[in-house]
Structure formats: structure tokens, C-alpha cells
Amino acid sequence: MKTLTVKSNGSEQHLVSKFQSLLQKNNLKYTFERKYICDEVLKLKQHFDADSLYERFKKKGLRISRDTVYRTIPILLESGVIQKSVGEGKREFFERMSAKGHHDHMVCIRCGKFIEFQCEEIESLQDRLCKEHQFQLAFHDHRLYGTCRDCSSL
Numbered sequence: 001m002k003t004l005t006v007k008s009n010g011s012e013q014h015l016v017s018k019f020q021s022l023l024q025k026n027n028l029k030y031t032f033e034r035k036y037i038c039d040e041v042l043k044l045k046q047h048f049d050a051d052s053l054y055e056r057f058k059k060k061g062l063r064i065s066r067d068t069v070y071r072t073i074p075i076l077l078e079s080g081v082i083q084k085s086v087g088e089g090k091r092e093f094f095e096r097m098s099a100k101g102h103h104d105h106m107v108c109i110r111c112g113k114f115i116e117f118q119c120e121e122i123e124s125l126q127d128r129l130c131k132e133h134q135f136q137l138a139f140h141d142h143r144l145y146g147t148c149r150d151c152s153s154l
Contacts, residue, residue, distance in 0.1 A: 012042045015038075015042065015079070015080065015081045015096075015097060016038060016039075016042070016081075018079045018080055018081065019034075019038050019075065019076060019079040019081050021079070022075060022078055022079040023075065026075075028075070033064045033065075033068050033072075034068075034072055034075075036057075036062065036064060037053070037057075037064065037068070037069060037072045037076070038072075038076065038081060040053065040056060040057070041053070041076060041081060041082055041094075041096050042081070042096055044095070044096055046095075047085045047086065047087045047093045047094065047095045048087075048093065048094055048095070049087060049091045049092060049093050049094070050066075050069050050070050050073055050091075050092070050094075051066070051091070053069055054066045054069045057069070073094065076094075077094070077138070077139050078138045078139060080097055080139070081096065081097060082094045082095060082096050082097060083095060083097060083102060083103075083139060083141070084139070084141035085105065086105045086107050086114045086143065101118070102118070102123075103116045103117060103118045104116070104117055104118070104119065104122070104142035104143065104144070105117070105142070105143045105144070106143070106144045106145075106146065106148075107143055107144070107145050107146075108146065108147055108148035108151055109145050109146065109147060110147055110148070110151035111148065111150065111151050113148050113150075113151075115148070122142065126140060
């Protein structure tokens with residue numbers, strides 16, 4: 001098996017720590033495979049799906065199974081390393097949390113264009129609703145579907 005050393009900044013190290021803490025809380029090991037998946041995700045700049053992530057490992061000659069990738073993604077989601085995102089096709093897409101932090105998406109149903117946005121009012125309302133219902137939020141996926149400015153004028 002190949003090994004890789006990944007340099008990370010403080011923000012990325014914080015995300016890795018959150019991932020490790022969630023694994024520990026759930027009595028799961030921080031295996032080489034989980035570490036490598038987390039490190040690789042933190043290097044990605046674009047949106048990705050589980051299969052494209054698996055293909056990256058396969059091209060590098062790493063023995064990380066597709067099942068391991070699929071089982072690790074929910075842990076990365078819950079720990080806040082990644083968030084659900086948008087992409088082409090009907091598969092689930094993800095993106096790493098980055099300096100821009102959590103954000104949501106508007107998706108054009110005609111051309112597929114997506115717009116990333118942040119809204120503190122939506123975030124506050126979600127927090128208030130969770131508190132009212134004594135609901136422990138792990139993560140959320142908020143998407144608005146409609147027609148973008150370019151397609152609306154057609």
C-alpha cells in the first residue's frame with residue numbers, strides 16, 4: 001500500500017480532529033483507509049461523488065474499497081468535514097468544508113447551473129426549530145430549485 005503525507009492548515013486540522021473525535025465517540029478506529037479518505041477529501045477543490053472519490057484511489061493504486069468510501073462519507077458528513085452539495089446527475093454530491101464555511105445551493109432546473117449562498121436567517125431558524133423540538137442536528141442539506149436569471153429570460 002502506498003502512503004502519503006498531507007500538509008494541512010489549521011482549519012483542515014480542526015476538521016480532521018472533529019472526524020477523529022466522532023470515530024472515537026462511535027468506537028470506530030482511525031484506520032489508514034479512513035485517514036487517507038479524509039486527507040484526500042480535504043485536498044479536493046471541486047464537488048465530488050463517492051464513485052469519483054473511489055476512482056481517485058484506484059488510479060493511485062491504493063487498496064481502498066468502494067464500500068469503505070461509501071461507509072466513510074456519512075461519518076465525514078456528520079463530523080462536518082464535508083457537506084452535501086450539487087452536481088450533474090442523480091447521484092449524491094459532496095464538497096469539503098472550506099474557508100467559505102457552510103453554505104446552501106440554488107439549482108437551475110433548466111441548465112443545471114448552481115449558485116452557492118449563505119443565509120444567517122435560515123441557519124438561525126434551523127437552530128431555533130431544532131431547539132424547540134429538542135432535535136440534535138448533525139448536518140443539513142438545503143437546496144432551492146428553480147430557474148436562473150439566464151434561463152428565465154428565454
